[in-house]
Amino acid sequence: MKLLTQRAGGTMPKRVRVEGRERPSVYDVAARAGVSIATVSRVLRGTAPVAAETRRRVLAAADELRWRPSRLARAFVEQSHGAVGIVFPDLGGPYYSAVIAGFEEKAAERRSAVLILATHGRANADELVTDLADRVDGLVVMGRTVADDTIAPIAAANVPVVLLARAPVGDVAAVRTANAAPADALAQHVLSHGRRHVAFVGDPARSPDVSERWRGVRRALQRGGIDVSQALVPCDGFDVEHGYKAGLELFALGNVVDAVMCANDEIAAGVLRAVTGYGLRVPDDVIVTGWDDTPMAARTHPPLSTVRQPMHELGARAAVLLFERIEGHSISSVVLRTSLVLRASCGCTSQQATATGGRP
Amino acid sequence: MKLLTQRAGGTMPKRVRVEGRERPSVYDVAARAGVSIATVSRVLRGTAPVAAETRRRVLAAADELRWRPSRLARAFVEQSHGAVGIVFPDLGGPYYSAVIAGFEEKAAERRSAVLILATHGRANADELVTDLADRVDGLVVMGRTVADDTIAPIAAANVPVVLLARAPVGDVAAVRTANAAPADALAQHVLSHGRRHVAFVGDPARSPDVSERWRGVRRALQRGGIDVSQALVPCDGFDVEHGYKAGLELFALGNVVDAVMCANDEIAAGVLRAVTGYGLRVPDDVIVTGWDDTPMAARTHPPLSTVRQPMHELGARAAVLLFERIEGHSISSVVLRTSLVLRASCGCTSQQATATGGRP
DNA sequence: TTGAAAGCGGTACCAG
């Protein structure tokens, strides 16, 4: 054995390495097994037939040396990171968790790692995303997390990109859910409960989703002959606190509002607190609606009427599309279906669900 | 210029490459700028002085070719991934979000990418973690996400590891918060409200944190001469739904319970619903307490008495420790301080906070 | 079935 590994002009690796603290390499394993590095590679990858005995020796050597092929080297030679990235504005809240979970699940199936970047409104977000693009085989970017001007060069550099929760731009595909149509339907439903003073709480500038929802709501209100000039109530965030604040302000203004449609469930929960804090009854005095149908929607008092969107699937589909794109297939955008979930907060007692918008 | 790049034996790269669809490499840039690849590297890294004019030419060439050095190659030659990993059982809920946010913040400061792995109780979690360990410069592992037997070989292979929300094992450092002491203190406080029938809702087998909390509670109860044999109420998850179910079962048994201490705030919120659903009053009939002091704790009805732990800092400290370890420094474990937050759910109206446990 | 050798795209050392 000793002889084998030392025969001149034979399998001896050029670099002589002392088996010390260092991480072993293919050369060490090859030497120990008395074979060439090519054979070691073949055994590990199963890419070509290897004699059973040789195979055994290689495996034994690898095991004894506790060798694991360097991912760094392998990634380098294969020109593939074996990882995909996903960019969010934030990580908190049930919506993001669900989307990420869906994405992560599909990535794990493909044995791909997931790089997560939450921009948190950092000033250098664009830089971080550009940076991330260099580290992954493909990238999913949510909503308006980064500027289109940042995405364009990345996509142009042949990095597969899939947009999430927004419209496609150029030839960059997107996965999103229906917004305007179900928002319109929900608003119409609110009107059908006899309401005429409807407010929408949310910041359309914050996300394409919200922007579309507001558009749908406004459309329905206008169709109902309602003045929408005062209907939009700003809300700087998507969590309960921001909803609560917005709710307080809304009623502090002494507004006569008999329905508040919110950009998501958490804002709605906050508004609900504010409303009841003012001694108003829901839905009798004021209707409140949410969006997403997160678990909390069924638990508020009263339970929230909302629009269910498949958050988990949103992430999963984005991942699937991304991997198809990475594998060289051409992909096209997807709009997922949503459904109205009517509960007590709009005055409906029974739950009904109606599919709206979206072609899957 | 053309001549320059073609002079024999000169700076012409051995590999002749047609400037086509391919990603440009240093060789292309060097050729275009009429310099050697060494100079290109120097310009980019600023690792050695370069003449202003040369520098300009290199930059121009890089720009024209839209060249960005390959991260794959750089990582390979530098033997560094420029990324750290973090392993969680799950991603939902405010606790994980906050911890991740803290971790991610520090990672971004170091210009390191973050690889997230949520095991979701997958059967092959250990395999995924071992896999992840090959892709990062260091790893943070939360609680009992994976078996110690999985961690050991990773740490033994010289991959920096920091444990999170659990005790250190061997020479692997950990960042955690105080549990037993504040749990003991909180339980004692509950007893001071005259309660004698105290239950603890949570699964100690699920996380070291919960295990310690239960230990502290039990200690206090026993010290108070209370029988703890029936005090532990199982709860399979950390969310509101599981808390609700556990709460229902607890009272369905016709138990005479006058205080329910929960493993976290969300479970407590669920229990609160169940309790009030049974027509019991909180805190008059039953005291309910949580843990974490997540934003929701202040919003429940009545607001939750709980134990505040610095979730964001937990993630941040883990990151800082990990980077120190990656940089070769030796690190030691940290226990972060927690504090009691007493609100109405235990019968206290005013909020008081008392630091407990932990040495920072 | 196996070995030799050519890269992958950078970094950094050594001369000049």
Next chain:
DNA sequence: CTGGTACCGCTTTCAA
């Protein structure tokens, strides 16, 4: 200040 070149650890022809 600049060029030549030896790696980094692995995968993959090409020959034998």
